[in-house]
Amino acid sequence: MNGKGGSPPSLSTNRKSNKVVLPQIQRHPAYFEDPYKNSILFSFKLKDRQDEMLKRIVLEHAKQEEQVALEPYGGKCRPREKSPEYPKTCLSEDRAIRTNYYYMKERVEHLPITPASDESFKHITDLFIEIKLLEIHKPDSFKIDHNSW
Numbered sequence: 271m272n273g274k275g276g277s278p279p280s281l282s283t284n285r286k287s288n289k290v291v292l293p294q295i296q297r298h299p300a301y302f303e304d305p306y307k308n309s310i311l312f313s314f315k316l317k318d319r320q321d322e323m324l325k326r327i328v329l330e331h332a333k334q335e336e337q338v339a340l341e342p343y344g345g346k347c348r349p350r351e352k353s354p355e356y357p358k359t360c361l362s363e364d365r366a367i368r369t370n371y372y373y374m375k376e377r378v379e380h381l382p383i384t385p386a387s388d389e390s391f392k393h394i395t396d397l398f399i400e401i402k403l404l405e406i407h408k409p410d411s412f413k414i415d416h417n418s419w
Contacts, residue, residue: 351377 340346353373386394395404 337345340348343349353370
């Protein structure tokens with residue numbers, strides 16, 4: 271066979287190698303169908319046009335997802351909770367910073383992300399902080415026993 275199509279050779283032996291030449295394998299027509307032939311992303315041959323098309327499709331999908339997410343709020347952004355505000359005469363700058371810190375700390379505690387466990391915190395401190403520094407700054411009741419690991 272020369273790969274150019276045509277009729278399959280007969281079942282005769284090849285004169286050069288004495289091997290039997292087999293007929294061409296019949297394949298189902300669906301084998302030759304390309305599922306990506308009619309795809310929009312493969313309609314252009316230039317890579318930059320494909321990239322532009324892909325970015326546009328991704329942006330359109332992102333805009334649709336944003337609209338779906340904003341539907342419960344009437345198409346507007348979700349209202350933000352305001353930080354506590356006190357009259358300027360009641361607050362010094364230090365107190366305002368402290369109040370804001372406590373507010374941020376409270377908001378972070380209520381996030382769905384779970385805080386790090388004590389074991390992981392100890393592992394991090396053991397890994398990155400020298401033992402001498404840990405013993406200097408910790409009271410005797412909080413010393414870490416490294417032999418128990």
